Amino acid sequence: xxxRRTFPLRSRQGGFSLIEVLVAVVILGFGLLGxxxxxxxxxxxxxxxxxxxxxxxxxxELLDQIRINRIAAAxxxxxxxxxxxxxxxxxxxxxxxxxxxxMKDWRCRLGKALGENATASVxxxxxxxxxxxxxxxxxxxxxxxxxxFTASTRL
Numbered sequence: 153x154x155x156r157r158t159f160p161l162r163s164r165q166g167g168f169s170l171i172e173v174l175v176a177v178v179i180l181g182f183g184l185l186g187x188x189x190x191x192x193x194x195x196x197x198x199x200x201x202x203x204x205x206x207x208x209x210x211x212x213e214l215l216d217q218i219r220i221n222r223i224a225a226a227x228x229x230x231x232x233x234x235x236x237x238x239x240x241x242x243x244x245x246x247x248x249x250x251x252x253x254x255m256k257d258w259r260c261r262l263g264k265a266l267g268e269n270a271t272a273s274v275x276x277x278x279x280x281x282x283x284x285x286x287x288x289x290x291x292x293x294x295x296x297x298x299x300x301f302t303a304s305t306r307l
Contacts, residue, residue, distance in 0.1 A: 200289055206265035207285040207301040214258060214274070214283050215305045222307050225281060227251050234263030234270040271298075279307045 218225050232255065235241075241260040244253035262270050266287035273284045286298040 203266055203287060203289060203299070204301065207287065207299075208303070210258070210262055210265060210272075211283045211285050211301055211303040214272070215281065215303055217254060217258075218274070218281055219305065219307065221251070224251060225307055226276060228255070228274045228281075229276050230274060232259050232262070232272045232274070234266065234268055234272075235259045236263040236268055281305055281307060 214228075218228050221228075228251065235256075237260075241257070241264075243257050244250075259272075262272060262285070266285070270285065270287040272286070275282045275284075282302060282304040285301045289299040
């Protein structure tokens with residue numbers, strides 16, 4: 153009968169090597185950088201969508217105001233610039249509900265929502281009224297032109 157000799161296995165791994173840890177850290181780092189880029193792009197998209205929503209709401213609000221006052225619809229035609237002056241941001245009440253007071257309040261809300269450089273134009277072609285709202289969305293491209301939202305209604 154022969155005896156077999158058994159040797160204890162000394163090459164058993166007791167943990168991770170330094171190379172494995174470094175590779176894992178590099179992979180995790182690239183993943184976190186990708187996640188940070190994703191978050192940055194998400195903030196841009198959300199802000200741009202918020203501006204578009206504000207422009208849509210303001211345009212339809214102005215069109216509703218014109219529909220309410222159809223007899224004086226021609227008075228609303230023109231170009232408007234946003235304002236953020238505190239004196240202009242007084243909501244009209246009572247007897248001061250004329251076109252100028254309403255438009256001053258609307259221009260103030262345009263400035264607060266889309267910035268001081270936002271503009272709007274109202275045109276009328278027969279019984280079709282069109283509102284164009286322009287604002288700068290330079291987060292995407294500094295040399296890009298203004299973003300425009302257009303809404304129309306038939307009186």
